[in-house]
Amino acid sequence: MFTGIVEEMGAIKEVKNGFKGWGEWEGSDGGMTLRVGGGKVLEGCYEGCSIAVNGVCLTVTEFDSESFTVGVAPETIRKTNLGLLGQGSPVNLERAAAMDGRNSGHMVQGHVDxxxxIIEKWQDKESLFIKVKAPRELMQYIVPKGFIAIDGTSLTVCETDVANGWFTFMLIDYTQQHVIIPKKPIGDKVNLEVDVISKYVERSLGNINDRLSRLEVANVLHVLRLIPK
Incomplete structure (x- = not known):
């Protein structure tokens, strides 16, 4: 679990084909291995710990005083922008949240949807506004003033247009200096993780609707049985 408060911007040191999972090589069918340079996130680092790279929860398999290594599975490459990274690419980094720590962002799982x-960017004094085109199936979970994690950064949605499939968010000057999003040009891809609470709400409402539908059918059948033949 993460908070979406990026601890530092790191950089990709090395990219290798093949997924180096926990403890052993698991083949080269679309996966890859990343060596990531960092500083603060290496404090307290250990093999098997979780670090979010651009919002993707990954398991550390090796580390030294300047970098850590993670394996990226084929499914993760298909669902995220990690497959677009190369040597020198900047990345957002965050260690897993401590249970006794403060959460100044929101509940981020590190499971990118x-x-x-990025389809538009504009400046309003010191604030940077960005418009993002999102997959239609995610738009129902993206609401004005709601949370969203973008490349692992906890942000607040400003506007949404469900019909056209886009939303906007804003970065204050401080955030612009501490995350990679402002460095990205129009056309670049960003990882999106919608607020997980909205998914639980949808599932709960769906279950309620199913029960109501079954109850309605049962009532109709009961009435039909009472009608004289």
Whole structure:
């Protein structure tokens, strides 16, 4: 679990084909291994710990004083922008949240739902506004003033247009200096993780609707049985 408060911007040191999972090589069918340079996130690092790279929860398999290594599975590459990274690419980094720590962002799982595309950027004094095109299936979970994690950064949604499949968010000057999003040009891909609470609400409401539908059918059948033949 993460908070969406990026601890530092790191950089990709090395990219290798093949997924180096926990303890052994698991083949080269679309996976890859990343060596990531960092500083603060290496404090307290250990093999098997979780670090979010651009919002993707990954397991540390090796580390030294300047970098850590993670394996990226084929499914993760398909659902995120990690497959677009190369040597020198900047990345957002965050260690897993401590249970006794403060959460200044929101509940971020590190399970990216899909990628979006930056389609517009504009400045309003010191604030930077960004418009993102998102997959239609995610738009129902993206609401004005709601949470969303973009490349692992906890942000607040400003506007949404469900019909056209886009939303906007804003970065204050401080955030602009501490995350990678402002460095990205129009057309770049960003990782999107919608607020997990909205998914639980949808599932709960769906169960309620199913029960009501079954109850309605049962009532109709009961009435039909009472009608004289």
């Amino acid at each position: 899909n990628v979006g595309e």
